[in-house]
Amino acid sequence: MNALMKIKSCTWIYWALVFLTLITYVISRAGYSGLTVSLSVLVIALFKGQLIGNHFMGLSRVRGPWRWVIFIWLFIPGSLIVTAFTLAS
Amino acid sequence: MGRRCITAADLFLPAIIGCSLQINVLPPNMTDSTQIRRYPPGDLAIWIFIIAELLVFGIFFASYAFARANNVELFNTYQLTLDRQSALLNTLLLITSSYFVVRAILSIQADNSQHCIRWLLAAMAMGLMFIVVKSVEFAHHLGAGISLSTNTFYMFYLSLTFFHFLHVILGMVILTTLAIKTRQGAYSATQHDGIESGASYWHMVDLVWLILFPLVYVMR
Numbered sequence: 194m195n196a197l198m199k200i201k202s203c204t205w206i207y208w209a210l211v212f213l214t215l216i217t218y219v220i221s222r223a224g225y226s227g228l229t230v231s232l233s234v235l236v237i238a239l240f241k242g243q244l245i246g247n248h249f250m251g252l253s254r255v256r257g258p259w260r261w262v263i264f265i266w267l268f269i270p271g272s273l274i275v276t277a278f279t280l281a282s
Numbered sequence: 283m284g285r286r287c288i289t290a291a292d293l294f295l296p297a298i299i300g301c302s303l304q305i306n307v308l309p310p311n312m313t314d315s316t317q318i319r320r321y322p323p324g325d326l327a328i329w330i331f332i333i334a335e336l337l338v339f340g341i342f343f344a345s346y347a348f349a350r351a352n353n354v355e356l357f358n359t360y361q362l363t364l365d366r367q368s369a370l371l372n373t374l375l376l377i378t379s380s381y382f383v384v385r386a387i388l389s390i391q392a393d394n395s396q397h398c399i400r401w402l403l404a405a406m407a408m409g410l411m412f413i414v415v416k417s418v419e420f421a422h423h424l425g426a427g428i429s430l431s432t433n434t435f436y437m438f439y440l441s442l443t444f445f446h447f448l449h450v451i452l453g454m455v456i457l458t459t460l461a462i463k464t465r466q467g468a469y470s471a472t473q474h475d476g477i478e479s480g481a482s483y484w485h486m487v488d489l490v491w492l493i494l495f496p497l498v499y500v501m502r
Contacts, residue, residue: 196392200385207381211374214495218370221500226358231501238496242489249384250485251323251478259322262333263489270340274497277347281354 206248213237228282235274239267323387324479332486335449339490342445343497346438353434358502360435368419369499372412373491376450379408380488383457383481393471395464402461405484409454416447439498446490453487456480 217234246263247253253260322329350357386401423440430437460480463469469477 196388199388203381203384203388207377210377214370214373214377217496217500218366221366226502234496234500238493241492245380245485245489245492249380249488250482254318255320255322256318257320259320259329262322262329266333266336266340267493270343270493273344274347277344277351278501281351 203248206244210241210244213241228278231278232275235271235278239271242267322482324475324482328479328482332482335486336490339446339493342438342442343493346442346497349434349438356433357435360433360439361499361502364439364499365419365422366499368415369495372415373495375408375412375415376488376491379405379412380485382408383484386460387474387478387481390464390469390474390477391471395467395469398469398477399461399464402457402464406454406457406461409450409457409484412450413447413454416443416450420444420447442494442498446487446494449487449490453484456483 217237220230220234243264246267250263252263382401382405386398386405389395389397389401420440420443423436428436428440430440457480460469460477464477
């Protein structure tokens with residue numbers, strides 16, 4: 194991948210992150226609440242986190258256990274948050 | 283290739299002082315970022331530090347969620363007192379800052395240190411704006427007499443956001459050091475482990491906020 198392609202790729206990721214953030218904010222401003230909405234917002238956040246890990250931190254170009262560091266971190270607290278919100282609903 | 287033992291200084295200060303463990307499987311003169319590597323970009327020590335930080339934040343997030351499960355009404359009520367527009371602005375500032383840091387890395391990989399410095403300065407400007415916006419938010423809360431002991435929600439909100447705020451400040455110190463060292467010619471297309479370490483730390487600060495924002499400000 195040449196330099197221009199790399200710039201284009203990370204720029205697309207950046208706009209995807211902005212777009213997903215705005216979706217989260219719109220959901221918040223619209224006053225939506227409840228378990229389904231909360232978990233959807235959480236899934237968006239976890240996906241954004243994985244984009245950061247893969248494309249900004251460069252883990253998509255790493256092989257072996259280090260590649261999964263961010264995924265595992267997102268998965269464990271994410272699962273606990275899902276459990277807690279499910280219990281509370 | 284060329285590994286050496288990790289010292290305490292390596293563990294906590296590699297990005298700041300710009301030291302560099304040779305951890306990549308590639309030879310030092312082959313640092314093409316598109317090649318598959320065994321270890322993540324930057325020093326292994328900074329990644330151990332990042333994992334430790336992420337563990338702490340992960341425990342914080344889970345604690346918040348389970349504390350909320352026992353006080354749903356309280357958390358939902360006081361969550362509405364938070365400034366979601368500021369939180370949105372702060373999220374966009376950190377995402378943009380992270381993007382600028384990526385561009386700084388791509389610039390140094392292209393051996394263009396002048397562009398690298400400009401991108402780092404732009405990232406620092408975003409970080410500084412985050413600090414200003416968050417400080418205004420903290421001042422507003424403190425002015426309203428809100429403290430850690432006000433209630434459980436504010437205890438979590440203030441401690442979580444202030445803990446993250448301290449990480450942003452440390453990240454700013456790291457970015458400043460990286461900009462100075464880049465200006466001094468410490469990094470090049472073939473040697474940029476130090477700047478990648480600092481960048482990884484800054485992305486971690488962004489990553490944590492990406493979870494903190496919906497969890498504390500939006501999910502109800």
